[in-house]
Amino acid sequence: xxxxxxxxxxxxxxxxxxxxxxADLDGDIADMGFDELGYDSLxxxxxxxxxxxxxxxxxxxxDMRTPGGTVRLIxxxxxxxxx
Amino acid sequence: xxxxxxxxxxxxDGRRTGPARAVVTGVxxxxxxxxxxxxxxxxxxxxxxxxxLLQRFDASAYPVCVGGEVLDFDDAALLSQRLxxxxxxxxxxxxxxxxxxxxxxxxxxxxxxEYDLGVLTAGACGxxxxxxxxLQKLWGTGxxxxxxxxxxxxxxxxxxxxxxIRHGLRxxxxxxxxxxxxxxxxxxxxxxxxxxxxxxxxxxxxFDAPLxxxxxxxxxxxxxxxxxxxxxxAYLPFDADxxxxxAGEGGALLVVEREDTALRRxxxxxxxxxxxxxxxxxxxxxxxxxxxxAGAIRGALREARTDPADIDVVFADALGVxxxxxxxxxxxxxxxxxxAVPVTAPKTLTGRLYAGGAALDMATALLSMRDSVIPPxxxxxxxxxxxxxxxxxxxxxxTPVRNALVVARxxxxxxxxxxxxxxxxxxxxxxxxxxx
Numbered sequence: 001x002x003x004x005x006x007x008x009x010x011x012x013x014x015x016x017x018x019x020x021x022x023a024d025l026d027g028d029i030a031d032m033g034f035d036e037l038g039y040d041s042l043x044x045x046x047x048x049x050x051x052x053x054x055x056x057x058x059x060x061x062x063d064m065r066t067p068g069g070t071v072r073l074i075x076x077x078x079x080x081x082x083x
Numbered sequence: 084x085x086x087x088x089x090x091x092x093x094x095x096d097g098r099r100t101g102p103a104r105a106v107v108t109g110v111x112x113x114x115x116x117x118x119x120x121x122x123x124x125x126x127x128x129x130x131x132x133x134x135x136l137l138q139r140f141d142a143s144a145y146p147v148c149v150g151g152e153v154l155d156f157d158d159a160a161l162l163s164q165r166l167x168x169x170x171x172x173x174x175x176x177x178x179x180x181x182x183x184x185x186x187x188x189x190x191x192x193x194x195x196x197e198y199d200l201g202v203l204t205a206g207a208c209g210x211x212x213x214x215x216x217x218l219q220k221l222w223g224t225g226x227x228x229x230x231x232x233x234x235x236x237x238x239x240x241x242x243x244x245x246x247x248i249r250h251g252l253r254x255x256x257x258x259x260x261x262x263x264x265x266x267x268x269x270x271x272x273x274x275x276x277x278x279x280x281x282x283x284x285x286x287x288x289x290f291d292a293p294l295x296x297x298x299x300x301x302x303x304x305x306x307x308x309x310x311x312x313x314x315x316x317a318y319l320p321f322d323a324d325x326x327x328x329x330a331g332e333g334g335a336l337l338v339v340e341r342e343d344t345a346l347r348r349x350x351x352x353x354x355x356x357x358x359x360x361x362x363x364x365x366x367x368x369x370x371x372x373x374x375x376x377a378g379a380i381r382g383a384l385r386e387a388r389t390d391p392a393d394i395d396v397v398f399a400d401a402l403g404v405x406x407x408x409x410x411x412x413x414x415x416x417x418x419x420x421x422x423a424v425p426v427t428a429p430k431t432l433t434g435r436l437y438a439g440g441a442a443l444d445m446a447t448a449l450l451s452m453r454d455s456v457i458p459p460x461x462x463x464x465x466x467x468x469x470x471x472x473x474x475x476x477x478x479x480x481x482t483p484v485r486n487a488l489v490v491a492r493x494x495x496x497x498x499x500x501x502x503x504x505x506x507x508x509x510x511x512x513x514x515x516x517x518x519x
Contacts, residue, residue, distance in 0.1 A: 019164035032346075038165055044229040053227060076168070 003075035004028055005061060009067055016050045017043035030068030037067075105357040108350045109188025109338030110446045111180030113290070115151030115331050115433045124450050128479050129432045134314045134329050139342035140296055142182070147308045149317040150294050151331025151434030169232035169243065171210025173332070174293035176355045176439075177242040180336040181286055183518060185250065188338035189351045190284060192250050194472055201254035201282045202247045204336075205265025205289030205438035206239035207493070211298030213237055216332060218297070243288055246336075251509035253281060254282050262493030263400065263435060264362065265289055266334070266442035267501045271360035273339050283344045287328045288445075289438030302330060305494065307404055318435075320401035320428050321408050321474055322463040328403035331430075334439020335446040354449040358486070358504040359387025365496035377414040379498040380490065384418070387502035389486050391419045394502070396457045396475075396482075398444040398489045401428035402435075409469045413491070414456055416470040425482070427475040431461040441491035441499070448487035448503050455483045 010025045022038045023029055029037060034044060049071075052061050057077050064070045074082035110120050110258070115133025117123030133151045142148040158167065158175045165177065185192070194201050214237040220228040234242050240258040247256050254277055259265040264288040273287040295300065302308055309327035311317040318329040345353060361382025363375035384391060397419075400411055415426060429447050430436070436443055451457055457480040466474065485505045493500050 016168065017165065021165050022162045042169070042231050042234070043165075049227055053449045070186070 003078040004071055006067060006071050009071050009074075012050045012054060013039070013047055013067070016046040028072065030071075032067050033066055034064060088410065094244070101425045102278045103280070103341040104509065105277045105339050106342050106345050107337050107354040107356065107449055107478045108352065109184040109186070109190060109341050109343050110449060111157065111182070111184030111187065111336045112333075112446055113153055113176040113180050114333040114335075114430065114436075114443055114445065115153050117194055118153065120187070120446070120450070124509040127429050127432060128456065130432065130459055130461045132314070132461055133331065134317060134432065134434050136312075136314060137294060139294065141146060141221045146297060146303060146310050147299060148312055149309065149314050149329050150299075151329060151436070152294055153292075166245075168230070169236055171213035171236050171241070171292065173208070173210060173290045174236070174242050174245050175291045176292065176333055176429050177204070177290040178245055179244045179335065180288070180290070180334070182251065184286060184336045184338045187338075190338055190340070190348070190498060192252055192350065195283055196469070198254040198405045200250075200252040201253050201273070201276065201285040202243045202256045203259070203269040203276075203285055203287045204243045204246070205259045205261070205442065206242060206291070206296060207260065207265060207289075207437035208291040208293040209239055210237040210241065211293050212295040213294050215297040229409050240296070246286055252286065252358050254285070260468065261362075261497040261499070262495060263437055263440045264493035264497035264499040266440070266445065267360060267489060267491050267499035268362055270339070270357055270445060271362075271499075274357040274360070277341045279340065283336065284340040286336050287339055288334055288442035290334035290442075291437040291439050292332035293330060293437065294332050297309060299330070305343075307402070307405065307494075317460045318403050318431055320399070320403040320431065320460070321412065321467055321472065323465045323467045325403050325405050325408055325467060330440070331434025331435035331436045333433065333443065334436050335442040337442070337445060342509060342512060346508070353506040355452050355503045356506050358389065358502040359383045359385065360499065360501045361386060362497065362499040365498065374410050374414070374498070376411060376490070376492065376498045377417045378489040379500040380414060380418050380488065383488065383500035383502050387504065389502055389504070391424070394419070394424055394486050394488050396448070396451060396487050397424055397426045398448050399426050399485065400429045400490045400492045401430060401460070404493065405467060407492070408467060411492070412470040412472045415472055422471040422473040424473065425457055425475050425480060427457050428460045429458045431463065443491060444489045444491070445501065445503060448489055452487060452503065456481050
């Protein structure tokens, strides 16, 4: 099972929920809250579905707080599954 | 709605006066023959049609292949990227029109109280194109691919909700689902909520966009769409050759305020006021009882305290179906007398817009009032036999418009009529000044 980089996650976000209205997603956003970036619970539901489709990994939308944290969560799950 | 509802307004001199009046201070339009009010109005007076062969998908094999599409709407330029994955076409039109209507009114929602502004729209179709795409995913690639935004993007109330969120309008919000009559019912309820003091201002109107394969196919069983393949002959209300209507997409939004609110903030201009409304429901088909349209018209005139002789133009529902056209002509003749009032149907340039239809007719009526000109009905040439109406054909008719009647019928038996009147400042507001 493969993991994900921040820029790959950002590309999934753009694709399923649209570009942020308030921040540059190519900037330093790893530790910004999704709510600060303008993504609501439905956007995270979309992202969760897209992560599952793309990587086969289930990350509940409620566990996603920041892009950086979500990348770590995915990669932990990916390596846990590999182990 | 009733004229007696609502607390009296305190005049500048402290006298208690009549109930607050509802005035229109802003207009926003997205129509097949014009995006933005100015472009739409110029096209309407020049009788430039937005009805054509459907272009967004290949409709050549469908029994209906003509409609009024909005073709040059640049949603990526007008709306934020976050909104695009979660909105149907109709909602994008509604959001753009809301921006334009508020800008036209010069109304900054932050200038009023948190719950003073509301949104009341009509919805008749829902987000067909969005829904079709998600249904295709459901049956094509599986339920896990269906967008979570489908939960609301298709819904009748979604335009009201998205407008409310975008502009922080946290007062009363609602949606009216009475097909083509809905926008008049929404406007009337807006006026009522302004009178009772529930709201100080609101956006009201309606938008639909049912011109995708699914949206078109569900309209076919009704049998009312024209199967003509000639865009110029597809929608000919009140004509001897009338054979159904063309569907269109788009609509309009109005900013409506209490007169005292508009005057206190020195609103740039007032298009007119919502003077009276009534709605009725037709008897069951086959009951032998007459249709109820004339009752709605009479009720609206009564509430507006306006005599039939004082109506300067009627914006007809103009279904384009011969027996329904005859019914409407008979209702107008019954209330006004034969050919006693100019009647027009500029919707012949856009097709019927469902929730957007009567909203656009209200916007058009207010522009008629502003510019003292009645736009013509396009297409119709040889009037059908039956009760005579004075249909404005060919050229715009220059004439003062003090009071306009907009008539709308919704499939299933809905009848609504609204009187819009030229704005004259209430006497008790003459001395209004901002308190020091």
